[in-house]
Amino acid sequence: MYNYRKPPAELPQIEFVVIQYPGVVRNLDRALETLGGLAKISQNHFAGQALELRHTPENPYTSASVSEKKLDSTVTSGTLRLVMEFRRKKKKPEVIETNCLGLVNILYTFDTMCDFQYLPLKKRQEGEGFDDLIPRLIPRDLPSALCWWDRPDEYPGYTPLFLPPYQFSRYNTPSTKMLCRESDFTMDKIRKRTGHGQNLRLERKALSVTVQANDPFPTAPSEEAVLDADFRCKNEEPHRMLAALFRERPMWTRNAIAYKTGLEDNLLKTLLQKYAFYIQSGPWGRLWCRFGYDPRTDPESMLYQTLMVSFRQHTRIPERQRLKVSLDRSVPSEASSMPVHFTYQPGRLPRVRQMWYSLCDIKLPFAEALLKQDHSKSSEPEAYGWIHADLLEELRELIKEDVRKTSEDMDADEDMEPTDDF
Structure with missing residues (x-):
């Protein structure tokens, strides 16, 4: 209708x-x-x-x-x-x-920056006040524009060259950087600038101390490292956390420091140079050691000897991605953002396939009994540590056996199908 x-x-x-x-x-x-x-x-x-x-x-x-x-x-x-x-x-x-x-x-x-303003003014030669230069610089109407170059100058020699900047600020928001000439004219910097083939790349100096197992261990950080850490982190809370952490225990792995403090990786890179040095090789390799502490002379440092355990071709333990460009940055998972737990607990799988543990962080009965024994009479502790390598190898095999058993138990739980009882 x-x-x-x-x-x-x-x-x-x-x-x-x-x-x-x-x-x-x-x-x-x-x-x-x-x-x-x-x-x-x-x-x-x-x-x-x-x-x-x-x-x-x-x-x-x-x-x-x-x-x-x-x-x-x-x-x-x-x-x-x-x-x-x-x-x-x-x-x-x-x-x-x-x-x-x-x-x-x-x-x-209008939240952007207000740029500099230039007014075409000139102070009068006689008396106080200023003269407006706009009628002398720009024609105000069409007839004056047509005869602009033919007209006689009413004030010969008086009109100045008013040249404002060709370009004003290139950004709408103010910048926190201070553009000024370098005031450091020391002889070292002058020598670096002389000669051909000058490297214009900004120097990125690493202030953290890295030592080998047979090197002399430093007793204090450099003054430059302390000043750099204090300058980059003004908040006193991260400094207090790291100082208390190394008072509690003289040696830590990087995973343990990140797990205990909860600090970001970039902040740890800046602050660790103030409190500890890095041991690259030897029985205490991969550890950050407090300045002034030498584990080679202290038998109690056997608690912190490192043990590397690798779990290759293990389907339940994810392979750690080393290249940051290959990570999916769009949706970061909650598990990947959390720091890796630094202790080994029986019945719990590690987060990554290669882990470095301190012996005191391995919660197995064999490891706890091993640390209660007297190892102070060991020979060459600076090269082999206080605990014999055969005992460490036996502990490594026990960890792998426990991981294999835990993985089999998890597979058995998944294979069990729920049944209905009538």
């Missing part, structure tokens, strides 16, 4: 725009003039261009502040902007009628 009724007319959708003016508006006409007028504002808005704010619109040398456009998806972030209409009757001024016209769709803000 045909409907002869006319469809209801659709109401025009009104779009409300808010301009956050960076100042106290006492004269609305003057404020609109600094934005180019209503016609210029409408033209830029419907063309999708940013608004430009000029505090001195009559000055052609001014540098405008550019606005930032925010849509309704970001406008109502915790703040609801309504456009309300208020009406007050003359006979009854205490009665106020309110009407909600709608929500704000677009918001213009």
